Amino acid sequence: MPYSLESVGQNGFEKADLHIHTKCSDGILTPEDIVARAAASGLAAISITDHDSVEGIDKAKPLALEKGLELIPGAEMSSTYKGYDIHILGYFFDYKHSELKRYLDHCRHLRTERAERMVGKLVKMGVKIGIEEIILKAQNGSVGRPHIAAVLQDGGYVKSFSEAFSKYLGAHSPAYVKSIETHPGDVIRLINEASGLSFIAHPAQNIPDEILKQLITFGLDGIEIVHPSHDSYKQNYYREIANEYFLLFSGGSDFHGLKERDDETFGSITIPYQWVTKMKSRLVKA
Structure with missing residues (x-):
């Protein structure tokens, strides 16, 4: 360790x-x-x-x-x-600071938007997953790449989270979209x-x-x-x-x-x- x-x-x-x-x-x-x-x-x-x-x-x-x-x-x-x-x-x-709460609500929207763009890239690559599956996986939480990775794994497109990131979602991978x-x-x-x-x-x-x-x-x-x-x-x-x-x-x-x-x-x-x-x-x- x-x-x-x-x-x-x-x-x-x-x-x-x-x-x-x-x-x-x-x-x-x-x-x-x-x-x-x-x-x-x-x-x-x-x-x-x-x-x-x-x-x-x-x-x-x-x-x-x-x-x-x-x-x-x-x-x-x-x-x-x-x-x-x-x-x-x-x-x-x-x-509970008002400006902070407003900003985090805005981030939540941006995160979902980012996921939609990544799904769009994946679909063009022949990976047929939908944003609805990802939102469901997030259980109304803040959407992130691990949720996309989980859906990719569920769909049999990858065997592990690490493969999802190296093959599709990592910073230098084809479906990556910049963060906030x-x-x-x-x-x-x-x-x-x-x-x-x-x-x-x-x-x-x-x-x-x-x-x-x-x-x-x-x-x-x-x-x-x-x-x-x-x-x-x-x-x-x-x-x-x-x-x-x-x-x-x-x-x-x-x-x-x-x-x-x-x-x-x-x-x-x-x-x-x-x-x-x-x-x-x-x-x-x-």
């Missing part, structure tokens, strides 16, 4: 997972299921960070209160910068106006250093240090960058429940609760 440093619980210290997806975007478990699993795993705090959606928060709240689990409002918000898909994790924001093209600076501003903190998600996946340093100038509060795609070298590397720019640390399992390994990572790829405490100290007091 490449998750050294604080990514695995240390000496009984309280742990948190601040990157989890549910059925409200492209995960397979309900928000309630996630809370139950987090409590059983001994986590002290979680953040449900569905893609461009905060619908899971109110669904998770009652059980989180019952279980004594801290539920931090969160979302993984899409943006594009210089041709790169940039994901911004927002935490501790007012998830909002400027990351606008997403960061929106999170800030809703009294939250903004973090760049999984920078090792697709963000060159020069782009990361430009994103920092837009007002990021932190960097996701711990992620399944970050080995110990990458964790150390991004910690150094965060320290250089006086940024906060975050991290989590990026759990979706779609891959076999997801069950291994839930409850084991975590951050120390002290990182959450430091986030709270950075929040602007009214």
Whole structure:
């Protein structure tokens, strides 16, 4: 397991997972299921960070209160910068903030529109699936490429999610359509106006250093240090960058429940609760 440093619980210290997806975007478990699993795993705090959606928060709240689990409002918000898909994790924001809610409703529409365009490309390639199947697979959640991948697998066009992405849906594959093209600076501003903190998600996946340093100038509060795609070298590397720019640390399992390994990572790829405490100290007091 490449998750050294604080990514695995240390000496009984309280742990948190601040990157989890549910059925409200492209995960397979309900928000309630996630809370139950987090409590059983001994986590002290979680953040449900569905893609461009905060619908899971109110669904998770009652059980989180019952279980004594801290539920931090969160979302993984899409943006594009210089041709790169940039994901911004927002935490501790007012998830009922009117402008934020309007924007996320707009994103939901854009996500469905994007899926329709990808289906159009697939149909031209002889892959006969419909947008209705994808919306049904999303169960009224925020539509994403994993839902298209699931329909492709159901239809026998691919054998696995990884094949769906490599053959059709990945960034360099024939059916790919760009993600939401909002400027990351606008997403960061929106999170800030809703009294939250903004973090760049999984920078090792697709963000060159020069782009990361430009994103920092837009007002990021932190960097996701711990992620399944970050080995110990990458964790150390991004910690150094965060320290250089006086940024906060975050991290989590990026759990979706779609891959076999997801069950291994839930409850084991975590951050120390002290990182959450430091986030709270950075929040602007009214």
